[in-house]
Amino acid sequence: VPPTGLLVGILGGMGPAATADFYEKLIKATPARTDQEHLRVVMWADPTVPDRTEALKDAGADLIAVPCNTAHAFVPRIELQVGVRIIHMIEETARHIDAMSPPVDRVALLATTGTVKAGLYQDWLSRTGKKVLLPTAPEQAEVSRIIGEVKAGRVVTELRHRIAEIAETLVARGAQVVVAGCTEIPLVLRPEDVSVPVADPSQILAEAVVAEAGGTLIPQR
Amino acid sequence: VPPTGLLVGILGGMGPAATADFYEKLIKATPARTDQEHLRVVMWADPTVPDRTEALKDAGADLIAVPCNTAHAFVPRIELQVGVRIIHMIEETARHIDAMSPPVDRVALLATTGTVKAGLYQDWLSRTGKKVLLPTAPEQAEVSRIIGEVKAGRVVTELRHRIAEIAETLVARGAQVVVAGCTEIPLVLRPEDVSVPVADPSQILAEAVVAEAGGTLIPQR
Numbered sequence: 453v454p455p456t457g458l459l460v461g462i463l464g465g466m467g468p469a470a471t472a473d474f475y476e477k478l479i480k481a482t483p484a485r486t487d488q489e490h491l492r493v494v495m496w497a498d499p500t501v502p503d504r505t506e507a508l509k510d511a512g513a514d515l516i517a518v519p520c521n522t523a524h525a526f527v528p529r530i531e532l533q534v535g536v537r538i539i540h541m542i543e544e545t546a547r548h549i550d551a552m553s554p555p556v557d558r559v560a561l562l563a564t565t566g567t568v569k570a571g572l573y574q575d576w577l578s579r580t581g582k583k584v585l586l587p588t589a590p591e592q593a594e595v596s597r598i599i600g601e602v603k604a605g606r607v608v609t610e611l612r613h614r615i616a617e618i619a620e621t622l623v624a625r626g627a628q629v630v631v632a633g634c635t636e637i638p639l640v641l642r643p644e645d646v647s648v649p650v651a652d653p654s655q656i657l658a659e660a661v662v663a664e665a666g667g668t669l670i671p672q673r
Numbered sequence: 674v675p676p677t678g679l680l681v682g683i684l685g686g687m688g689p690a691a692t693a694d695f696y697e698k699l700i701k702a703t704p705a706r707t708d709q710e711h712l713r714v715v716m717w718a719d720p721t722v723p724d725r726t727e728a729l730k731d732a733g734a735d736l737i738a739v740p741c742n743t744a745h746a747f748v749p750r751i752e753l754q755v756g757v758r759i760i761h762m763i764e765e766t767a768r769h770i771d772a773m774s775p776p777v778d779r780v781a782l783l784a785t786t787g788t789v790k791a792g793l794y795q796d797w798l799s800r801t802g803k804k805v806l807l808p809t810a811p812e813q814a815e816v817s818r819i820i821g822e823v824k825a826g827r828v829v830t831e832l833r834h835r836i837a838e839i840a841e842t843l844v845a846r847g848a849q850v851v852v853a854g855c856t857e858i859p860l861v862l863r864p865e866d867v868s869v870p871v872a873d874p875s876q877i878l879a880e881a882v883v884a885e886a887g888g889t890l891i892p893q894r
Binding site for chain 1: 690697705711
């Protein structure tokens with residue numbers, strides 16, 4: 453039996469395309485030169501029964517990633533119950549934004565209405581003194597519609613333009629960074645279409661997982 | 674508890690980028706309009722211990738996909754031992770090619786040396802009277818090098834050009850279709866760079882899984 457590294461659990465399926473996108477980001481974020489240097493991964497992606505955390509624990513996961521912002525409302529409770537470390541995507545994103553250079557203090561949030569109302573980004577970002585700028589109610593309705601279109605597999609030019617326009621209205625109101633705060637958003641919002649940096653929590657989570665598990669990556673033999 | 678469909682097991686990790694590519698193709702091949710209409714998936718991607726079929730069975734997988742051509746040398750034996758249906762990627766690809774219109778009888782194979790030597794495509798394609806054209810030994814060495822580069826995360830223009838050139842030498846020798854017979858190949862060989870159709874077994878497997886599990890997809894409520 454060869455030496456093996458930590459087993460990374462991915463709780464996916466919410467939604468599926470965003471889960472595939474996260475997994476791809478995780479692979480690309482891993483500094484592996486051979487297959488064997490890559491992370492060991494077990495993934496549950498069951499859109500009908502989203503909480504499969506117990507199954508990941510039973511599979512032996514050492515740490516768990518949940519590539520869904522909205523689900524993070526439940527993450528602390530699940531982590532406590534299951535007893536496996538869950539890398540907190542929103543905490544990691546807040547830390548990433550706090551470390552940006554030049555520093556920012558006004559952050560635009562594009563997310564589901566559920567994430568916005570749960571106040572997760574607002575809470576985490578306020579701890580380091582950041583102010584969150586939200587879309588207007590009609591804009592938020594459009595953001596929700598766009599997320600639904602991406603979930604339905606429709607990523608078309610019209611949606612790309614519209615989400616970038618909404619981001620730019622927040623930039624015009626003073627935002628210095630835009631958080632793609634729903635894992636479907638990076639599938640439709642291209643950083644090159646926005647005049648300030650776009651923080652992608654899915655990418656940040658992928659890098660955090662690699663950093664956490666990276667010390668146990670198998671060295672090239 | 675809502676009604677749930679079949680649980681699809683994915684045995685991945687060989688290699689990781691190809692597994693991510695397959696999972697993305699599976700999502701895109703699913704005719705779902707909402708998250709809940711997507712397939713239930715459990716994936717083991719452990720590059721250090723590739724055979725996690727038992728874990729997929731224990732997780733309750735109803736059918737298993739193995740997005741790795743080379744591993745198919747072991748698929749019939751594993752299927753027999755584990756007792757869970759494994760959708761056979763190479764059999765599905767041979768069927769796909771036999772159904773092509775206009776019909777083809779000469780098929781180019783770009784694959785790992787292991788897959789070429791195992792004779793899997795040769796066996797399956799000969800059942801419907803197809804002839805397999807292989808790269809020359811120096812070309813095969815280059816194909817192997819290119820697969821290694823993709824596994825190492827380097828997908829650059831030079832590789833794209835070179836793999837397309839090798840494909841074209843096989844077309845010049847009479848091939849009417851090119852099989853991207855290693856799941857890393859579709860990550861670097863673009864169909865638009867080849868003058869005949871490219872058969873992508875990873876895509877064909879994704880569609881076969883959806884067709885197999887599709888009857889139990891959850892209808893939109």
